[in-house]
Amino acid sequence: DTAVSQTPKYLVTQMGNDKSIKCEQNLGHDTMYWYKQDSKKFLKIMFSYNNKELIINETVPNRFSPKSPDKAHLNLHINSLELGDSAVYFCASSPDRANVEAFFGQGTRLTVV
């Protein structure tokens, strides 16, 4: 009965590969997010979707492409992975886009070698 679940939890891959991280929430929320946490624990928002519509798109390389097939799912696809993409990626959801609190998944630790 996990509220926000991400898969996989760990991902180790070589430079140049393409990988996806999946996220699902069963809270009935309208808004979902992807955050990146770097090695210094700094959390930075990447994308936000509201009811499958992209509403926040921070300055990230276009190798990163989010996809929301429905409002309960927000996947993150990354092309041509680079060493600097190594980080923990967190999915989160909130009831709507009005900045109420976000509920976070457990994170996906991506290591690019």
Next chain:
Amino acid sequence: AQSVTQPDIHITVSEGASLELRCNYSYGATPYLFWYVQSPGQGLQLLLKYFSGDTLVQGIKGFEAEFKRSQSSFNLRKPSVHWSDAAEYFCAVGAMNRDDKIIFGKGTRLHILP
């Protein structure tokens, strides 16, 4: 745009001692304010939030925070810490503008001495 500062990167307190973690924000109107905790290898868990009303808010695990508009602060407190409180603590600020995002501080790592 809003911003949030956590001045202390690391804080060390003895078990049983009181705790205060500092957070300062910048926003032109009344912000939405949050404290999250992240245990090692885990996601973020909401401790408490302030939207409006009483400026002293109570959260889970015995934490509280006080919103002080005059100081642009939202400090987190706990009267007596437990070893299990060792974690990373993040202050965050949101805005009433529906398309603004929640901004996180850089975190404060709390260490507990036995």
